[in-house]
Amino acid sequence: MHIVDGALSNPVVIGGAVAAVGGIAMGLRSLPLERIPAAGVLSASFFVASLIHVPIGPSSVHLILNGLAGLVLGWAAFPALFVGLLLQAVFFGFGGLTVLGVNAVNIALPAVLVGLMFRPLLARGSPLQGAIWGGIGGGLAIAATTLAVAVSLMLSGDEFILAAKLVFFSHIPVMVIEALLSGAAIFLARRVKPELFIDTKGSLA
Amino acid sequence: MTYVLTGNDKPIGGFGGFRAKVTSLDPRMRIVMTAVYAVVVVSLSSLWVLTAALGLSLWLLAFSGLPPRKTLKRMAMMDSFIIFMLLMLPFTIPGTPVFSLWGLEASWEGLRRAVEIALTANAVILAVMTLVGSMEPVTMGHALFALKTPERLVHLMMFTIRYIDVLREEYQRLRTSMKLRGFRPGTNWHTYRSYGFLVGMMLVRAIERSERILAAMKCRGFTGRILLLEDFRFSRSDLLFSLALSAALAALVWAEVSYAAS
Numbered sequence: 039m040h041i042v043d044g045a046l047s048n049p050v051v052i053g054g055a056v057a058a059v060g061g062i063a064m065g066l067r068s069l070p071l072e073r074i075p076a077a078g079v080l081s082a083s084f085f086v087a088s089l090i091h092v093p094i095g096p097s098s099v100h101l102i103l104n105g106l107a108g109l110v111l112g113w114a115a116f117p118a119l120f121v122g123l124l125l126q127a128v129f130f131g132f133g134g135l136t137v138l139g140v141n142a143v144n145i146a147l148p149a150v151l152v153g154l155m156f157r158p159l160l161a162r163g164s165p166l167q168g169a170i171w172g173g174i175g176g177g178l179a180i181a182a183t184t185l186a187v188a189v190s191l192m193l194s195g196d197e198f199i200l201a202a203k204l205v206f207f208s209h210i211p212v213m214v215i216e217a218l219l220s221g222a223a224i225f226l227a228r229r230v231k232p233e234l235f236i237d238t239k240g241s242l243a
Numbered sequence: 244m245t246y247v248l249t250g251n252d253k254p255i256g257g258f259g260g261f262r263a264k265v266t267s268l269d270p271r272m273r274i275v276m277t278a279v280y281a282v283v284v285v286s287l288s289s290l291w292v293l294t295a296a297l298g299l300s301l302w303l304l305a306f307s308g309l310p311p312r313k314t315l316k317r318m319a320m321m322d323s324f325i326i327f328m329l330l331m332l333p334f335t336i337p338g339t340p341v342f343s344l345w346g347l348e349a350s351w352e353g354l355r356r357a358v359e360i361a362l363t364a365n366a367v368i369l370a371v372m373t374l375v376g377s378m379e380p381v382t383m384g385h386a387l388f389a390l391k392t393p394e395r396l397v398h399l400m401m402f403t404i405r406y407i408d409v410l411r412e413e414y415q416r417l418r419t420s421m422k423l424r425g426f427r428p429g430t431n432w433h434t435y436r437s438y439g440f441l442v443g444m445m446l447v448r449a450i451e452r453s454e455r456i457l458a459a460m461k462c463r464g465f466t467g468r469i470l471l472l473e474d475f476r477f478s479r480s481d482l483l484f485s486l487a488l489s490a491a492l493a494a495l496v497w498a499e500v501s502y503a504a505s
Contacts, residue, residue, distance in 0.1 A: 042325050043285050044363025051285075066395045074395060075460065076453040078402020079410070083449040085403060086410045087442055089247075092435070093428045103442065110446060121400045125407075128376045128383065129248040131317040131368045132324075135281040197336045197353065201328045215435060222439020223446065231447045 043134030047194040054140030065116035081118035099212050104145050105179025106220045108153030119146040140190050148182035161235040169225035176220025177213045184209040247407050248380050265307040269481040270378050270386035276488050277374045281367045283492045289502040293362035300369035307373040332357040380404040385473035417441050
């Protein structure tokens, strides 16, 4: 899902960087210093989750769980996922440096949108109902991310249209897996720590 | 401390351990030069010049004291992610045909574009890993703060860096207990539900942990401000290094311009 340096056109790269700065600023505004430990530990757990490989047929996929991040963190998911991407690029060599903004927008914006849309629904009804909304949110976030990756490729040149389509369709199984996993995670969190999703003004933890 | 990020199996002793020349340079200068380097290399398009840029990155790797094989392996892993996209390019860009495969024409222009992207991506990510990735993660946080990155973003990053290993261990503990109970992953509902519970449990524990952290910090007089103590000095060797790298970059740009003119 990471785009590398040199593939995208300049307007896309610059637009992505500007949008990422805006998103990070919005996210930091919702993070008073008291909440930083919670956001940081959650950001670390999503980083660790992205190292988990889940089997699918003969192969395996690694998790992204940006939808779950958005559901738990709200706007703070933007800087949290950005930090994860930065660390991945610098220490693992995944992605690139100039495309960091584009990658952050592609992954974090769907997370934030899903969080805004579905978070209020999670605390309602039975844990199973919350889990179903969480699952829909988790699947939608990955769908939106692949779509955003496809769009950033297509905006950069017609030669990427085939690659963009392939990115989208090859990720349909990933969307299903992420939806199932997010749903199950929300189900467990609702059972074990129901107060997690009851909004006490200002969301997050 | 952060061996998930740095890949050291054992924490190295001393301050950042025993790493060669690049590590003794000013981290702020390394971050700035890496950004400049990335922007310059991305703007290049001549294949020869890009090959030279990749050579420069390899030279930096040799100079950095990072384990070369491991670093190159990580770079190759990134290549394996993008290889399909690159392989498609020759067939989707129209132009003079080079060869045909199953009735599809591969164009010379497409091949060139694919090579161009591969060279750029590798040159940049290698420079990023050698110049910035060779730092202690915590030092990178301090250097970014010294470079006027918003304080709260740096704090968020420091917490992430600090807790990645803790949570990785937590994940492994949970996985071990799953294994002990006979869990074997496969492509089925049971597997995905179990992994979902695993992630959910990690999140619940993470939040509870963060409550304890905040309480412990408050107990020690946390007022919402963390002091970032690290003294950076821009020394003569930093000046020499940044001048040499700038000169190399200028040479690349010059080569690109004269190549385009010819």
